[in-house]
Amino acid sequence: MLKTFKLGGVHPAENKFSANKAIEKLALPKSVFIPVAQHIGAPAQTLVKKGDQVKVGQIIAKAGGFVSANIHSSVSGTVKKVDLATDASGYPKQGIFIDVEGDEWEEGIITDDKLVEKFDTDGKAIIDKINAAGIVGLGGATFPTHVKLMPPPGSKAEMLIINGVECEPYLTADHRLMLEKGSELLVGIRILMCALSVDKAYIGIENNKKDAIASLQNLTASDSSIEIVPLKVKYPQGGEKQLIKAVTGREVPSGALPIAVGAVVSNVGTAYAVYEAVQKNKPLIERVVTVTGRSVKNPSNFMVRVGTPVKELIEAAGGLPDDTGKIISGGPMMGKAIASTDVPVTKGTSGILIMPDTDAKRKTSQNCIRCGRCVTVCPMGLEPFLLMTVSEKQIWDRAEKDCIMDCIECGSCSFTCPADRPLLDYIRLGKGKVGQIIRSRKK
Amino acid sequence: MSKLLTISPSPHVHTSDSVNKIMYRVILALVPALVWSVFMFGVEAMRVTLLAVIACMAFEYLIQRFITKEEPKITDGSAALTGILLAFNVPASLPSWIIIIGALIAIGVGKLSFGGLGNNPFNPALVGRVFLLISFPVQMTSWPVNIHVQTDAVTTATPLAILKEGIKNGQPVSDLMHNLPSSLDLLYGNMSGSMGEISAALLLLGFAYMLWKKVITWHIPVFILGTIFVFQGGLHLINPDKFIEPLFHLLTGGAMLGAIYMATDMVTSPMTHKGQFIYALGIGIITVLIRNFGAYPEGISFAILILNGFTPLINAYVKPKRFGGKK
Numbered sequence: 001m002l003k004t005f006k007l008g009g010v011h012p013a014e015n016k017f018s019a020n021k022a023i024e025k026l027a028l029p030k031s032v033f034i035p036v037a038q039h040i041g042a043p044a045q046t047l048v049k050k051g052d053q054v055k056v057g058q059i060i061a062k063a064g065g066f067v068s069a070n071i072h073s074s075v076s077g078t079v080k081k082v083d084l085a086t087d088a089s090g091y092p093k094q095g096i097f098i099d100v101e102g103d104e105w106e107e108g109i110i111t112d113d114k115l116v117e118k119f120d121t122d123g124k125a126i127i128d129k130i131n132a133a134g135i136v137g138l139g140g141a142t143f144p145t146h147v148k149l150m151p152p153p154g155s156k157a158e159m160l161i162i163n164g165v166e167c168e169p170y171l172t173a174d175h176r177l178m179l180e181k182g183s184e185l186l187v188g189i190r191i192l193m194c195a196l197s198v199d200k201a202y203i204g205i206e207n208n209k210k211d212a213i214a215s216l217q218n219l220t221a222s223d224s225s226i227e228i229v230p231l232k233v234k235y236p237q238g239g240e241k242q243l244i245k246a247v248t249g250r251e252v253p254s255g256a257l258p259i260a261v262g263a264v265v266s267n268v269g270t271a272y273a274v275y276e277a278v279q280k281n282k283p284l285i286e287r288v289v290t291v292t293g294r295s296v297k298n299p300s301n302f303m304v305r306v307g308t309p310v311k312e313l314i315e316a317a318g319g320l321p322d323d324t325g326k327i328i329s330g331g332p333m334m335g336k337a338i339a340s341t342d343v344p345v346t347k348g349t350s351g352i353l354i355m356p357d358t359d360a361k362r363k364t365s366q367n368c369i370r371c372g373r374c375v376t377v378c379p380m381g382l383e384p385f386l387l388m389t390v391s392e393k394q395i396w397d398r399a400e401k402d403c404i405m406d407c408i409e410c411g412s413c414s415f416t417c418p419a420d421r422p423l424l425d426y427i428r429l430g431k432g433k434v435g436q437i438i439r440s441r442k443k
Numbered sequence: 444m445s446k447l448l449t450i451s452p453s454p455h456v457h458t459s460d461s462v463n464k465i466m467y468r469v470i471l472a473l474v475p476a477l478v479w480s481v482f483m484f485g486v487e488a489m490r491v492t493l494l495a496v497i498a499c500m501a502f503e504y505l506i507q508r509f510i511t512k513e514e515p516k517i518t519d520g521s522a523a524l525t526g527i528l529l530a531f532n533v534p535a536s537l538p539s540w541i542i543i544i545g546a547l548i549a550i551g552v553g554k555l556s557f558g559g560l561g562n563n564p565f566n567p568a569l570v571g572r573v574f575l576l577i578s579f580p581v582q583m584t585s586w587p588v589n590i591h592v593q594t595d596a597v598t599t600a601t602p603l604a605i606l607k608e609g610i611k612n613g614q615p616v617s618d619l620m621h622n623l624p625s626s627l628d629l630l631y632g633n634m635s636g637s638m639g640e641i642s643a644a645l646l647l648l649g650f651a652y653m654l655w656k657k658v659i660t661w662h663i664p665v666f667i668l669g670t671i672f673v674f675q676g677g678l679h680l681i682n683p684d685k686f687i688e689p690l691f692h693l694l695t696g697g698a699m700l701g702a703i704y705m706a707t708d709m710v711t712s713p714m715t716h717k718g719q720f721i722y723a724l725g726i727g728i729i730t731v732l733i734r735n736f737g738a739y740p741e742g743i744s745f746a747i748l749i750l751n752g753f754t755p756l757i758n759a760y761v762k763p764k765r766f767g768g769k770k
């Protein structure tokens with residue numbers, strides 16, 4: 001029996017069209033827009049101004065606090081302006097526009113592909129390097145990695161869990177990375193283990209990526225400290241709490257962080273970025289992005305410089321299909337619909353999903369038939385139908401009592417509701433409101 | 444960009460299941476039992492079913508159109524399903540005008556007066572049925588002889604009624620057995636009774652289909668039938684002269700119809716499996732109590748309605764197990 005998490009879960013159609021497409025380097029764009037807030041936490045502070053010459057890998061914005069991350073130039077060229085522009089969130093964000101000239105890298109960055117296995121085992125030095133390289137969680141949450149590597153006093157990491165689940169339908173970026181960069185990935189994992197001073201790491205991978213499981217098992221055959229854990233396919237297994245439960249059987253208490261059960265979770269993309277930062281001095285300036293969709297001519301996986309406009313990726317995948325109705329940054333379950341293809345790829349962009357008109361529109365919502373399916377599928381054991389009703393009626397104390405803050409916004413409830421009710425829309429609203437109330441109480 | 448893109452919050456994909464599909468699948472699951480009913484009771488069975496379905500849909504349309512003034516939703520299949528279930532719960536000989544009254548009560552009172560599909564606390568078909576049983580006790584308990592029997596009699600008694608009458612007259616169960624159909628007859632449906640309740644086997648076939656299509660889960664039917672079996676079995680062990688063996692009760696009097704198709708009505712049953720267990724336990728116990736000690740030979744309709752009434756309470760107190768909650 002394959003391991004998985006116990007409570008709830010759904011099985012959306014996988015549609016991993018690009019699973020067999022090797023990662024291709026995308027051609028350099030003519031210009032990039034690099035937002036200074038690509039992570040959770042304080043925005044970075046801009047260090048350059050109009051007219052400055054920058055090189056690839058040069059720091060252009062400095063972390064704005066402990067929970068923040070440095071931003072580096074992903075290209076070489078001239079800073080055109082520092083201004084507001086819309087990113088994938090749909091809001092105007094501060095960022096740096098750079099016109100690309102050539103491809104000149106900052107000194108000290110190693111650009112060859114040679115595998116470097118040996119690393120300096122000074123944990124503090126590793127964390128400093130990761131911090132300097134501006135690495136954040138590449139799974140989509142974009143939490144600064146150096147923060148995760150420094151557990152608060154009183155808590156101790158016992159294990160590292162690497163998230164290779166990629167439970168979002170359509171996306172294949174992590175899958176390809178595990179297949180093509182397995183050795184680098186494992187070095188990255190060892191570096192992370194060293195920084196955390198743990199002697200056990202697990203890589204959780206869903207069983208629809210058998211080739212990746214086999215290849216990593218092969219590479220770790222002689223290393224018992226890293227264990228590959230094949231998992232039964234079930235959404236949202238990539239959720240931190242669900243993954244920890246699936247791999248270790250431990251349950252992170254409501255309101256607590258993974259470290260409460262001794263676990264630190266990191267995405268495979270992040271581990272690879274750690275390898276590049278520590279072994280090659282290369283800051284986080286590019287990532288793998290899946291471009292896919294039912295009508296996309298050439299579903300692909302691209303290695304893309306941060307700041308590249310989404311439209312360049314779509315062009316490279318065969319152009320925008322005529323029947324396009326919606327473009328999503330991320331996967332279909334948790335991704336964000338974007339209003340324009342001018343928005344840039346950022347550190348958290350795992351995929352660009354193009355949906356045809358016919359799938360883009362929501363169906364009209366009907367009365368709740370009280371079928372209880374939303375309750376059955378909720379991985380957090382909540383009652384989505386009830387949370388929607390109390391949010392609609394603004395009964396915030398009820399919402400809080402019924403654990404609305406535990407919702408991980410996975411969308412399983414809305415996905416499964418036969419009456420097409422917009423459950424998560426209302427729950428998000430309720431969460432925002434209840435969160436405000438809780439914060440104001442603490443003051 | 445020339446094209447207008449849709450912007451909506453996640454999730455961006457949706458299951459292919461819908462309310463309509465659920466309703467039509469339940470209807471499909473009931474078709475084998477309906478065919479059997481027509482085979483046993485002839486065109487009369489067809490008349491009752493068609494009339495009940497048409498009347499339920501018509502009342503839903505008229506009330507939504509002219510009284511509550513909303514967009515009529517008769518195509519969602521729920522009114523048709525109520526019609527079939529109502530028909531399944533009455534004798535095949537029931538006069539047409541009584542059926543129409545039953546449909547009006549089921550749809551008008553049982554469903555739309557509460558705000559329509561999803562808001563009704565009681566199963567509409569059962570509301571209609573129980574209303575008819577109380578208002579027209581004679582017509583509702585005159586069971587037609589099936590068309591394959593050569594006899595002058597026009598009506599007959601149901602196995603449960605034969606049993607109840609005999610025990611009331613002081614006969615031990617063992618003496619009554621030869622008046623009752625064999626378990627095999629009961630299983631495939633050679634007995635008298637309400638239109639849809641007679642063939643346990645075909646009702647179970649529909650159950651299997653619904654499980655396969657994930658329309659319902661096994662919990663409620665299995666818990667109800669299990670409770671009836673255990674409770675009646677216990678009584679039987681204590682006094683086999685007064686209490687018949689439990690299998691008989693599973694195969695008669697609409698236990699299957701009630702447990703599989705009426706108690707599982709999503710709108711009126713609890714949300715969590717734990718809640719469903721309590722609900723099913725209540726239905727099983729009350730059914731056995733009414734059948735053995737009550738005035739009516741059959742009691743599952745009442746039992747379901749009573750527990751429908753408790754469902755909001757069960758939902759309010761039986762919460763799902765929270766992830767990371769206190770043990």
Ligand code: SF4
Pocket residue numbers: 377378379380381382383384406407408409410411412413414423424427
């Ligand atoms: S979005 Fe929230 S409420 Fe809905 S299933 Fe996921 S965790 Fe549960």
Ligand code: SF4
Pocket residue numbers: 367368369370371372373374375384385416417418419420421423
């Ligand atoms: S899944 Fe939809 S219809 Fe079913 S109980 Fe939840 S909200 Fe109601």
